[in-house]
Amino acid sequence: xxxxxxxxxxxxxxxxxxxxxxxxxxxxxxxxxxxxxxxxxxxxxxxxxxxxxxxxxxxxxxxxxxxxxxxxxxxxxxxxxxxxxxxxxxxxxxxxxxxxxxxxxxxxxxxxxxxxxxxxxxxxxxxxxxxxxxxxxxxxxxxxxxxxxxxxxxxxxxxxxxxxxxxxxxxxxxxxxxxxxxxxxxxxxxxxxxxxxxxxxx
Amino acid sequence: xxxxxxxxxxxxxxxxxxxxxxxxxxxxxxxxxxxxxxxxxxxxxxxxxxxxxxxxxxxxxxxxxxxxxxxxxxxxxxxxxxxxxxxxx
Ligand SMILES: [Zn+2]
Numbered sequence: 001x002x003x004x005x006x007x008x009x010x011x012x013x014x015x016x017x018x019x020x021x022x023x024x025x026x027x028x029x030x031x032x033x034x035x036x037x038x039x040x041x042x043x044x045x046x047x048x049x050x051x052x053x054x055x056x057x058x059x060x061x062x063x064x065x066x067x068x069x070x071x072x073x074x075x076x077x078x079x080x081x082x083x084x085x086x087x088x089x090x091x092x093x094x095x096x097x098x099x100x101x102x103x104x105x106x107x108x109x110x111x112x113x114x115x116x117x118x119x120x121x122x123x124x125x126x127x128x129x130x131x132x133x134x135x136x137x138x139x140x141x142x143x144x145x146x147x148x149x150x151x152x153x154x155x156x157x158x159x160x161x162x163x164x165x166x167x168x169x170x171x172x173x174x175x176x177x178x179x180x181x182x183x184x185x186x187x188x189x190x191x192x193x194x195x196x197x198x199x200x201x202x
Numbered sequence: 203x204x205x206x207x208x209x210x211x212x213x214x215x216x217x218x219x220x221x222x223x224x225x226x227x228x229x230x231x232x233x234x235x236x237x238x239x240x241x242x243x244x245x246x247x248x249x250x251x252x253x254x255x256x257x258x259x260x261x262x263x264x265x266x267x268x269x270x271x272x273x274x275x276x277x278x279x280x281x282x283x284x285x286x287x288x289x290x291x
Binding site: 064078130144145146151 | 210211212214215217218262263264265266
């Protein structure tokens, strides 16, 4: 499992604090370090029961949805594929046994950035073809799409506090430049993750 | 812009997909197929004006291969399904 003590974000040195004064329409906040586990399996009744027992959360089976529980979030990626996301050190990252499932630790594969603020939808719409209107994209919606031609997972958490975007770590630099460039016209505020994104967390 | 209805993700922009060519049927009994039959399957493609059954991959989405029935004249997407599950014409 991912070891939080040696985690260095691919955004270290990029996602540095930035103040836009009082006029910030967009706030960017990196989520780091996270545990991300790819889950594969056939979503029959026994599998859903096993996931519920292991994660304390309902397995989302409808297209473009997500679930949330005490341990973290479950993002639906495909007909037989999900991504489990939790803060590093969460209970389910230590021991996870789900009968009938294939679990793969992909914690280092992506960077995650929370984007929030009054202009979030306007800003994301500049790079993505998904309809972000709240009627089409309510809290809990999760899609995979391309933003500025970078494959991303776009998730609106149940708490509706903005959107969380997951991008491949090898694209972290260009992804970050697209985010800050697109947010600039609205006033872009950047909050640093705990530590500076590279220091040991525990 | 062309929209394709992914059976797993719903209607998405064509830029999320990669074209995979005609969804030709493999020889029913691969072990018994001779060279001309394989050559026909691998290399020979119709170029119809009108309905065309083809494969696309939802490469920027769920990454699954899907079957698409498309009108090559109008670009209308008539039907989509999992591979092999398009309804008969
Ligand atoms: Zn799809």
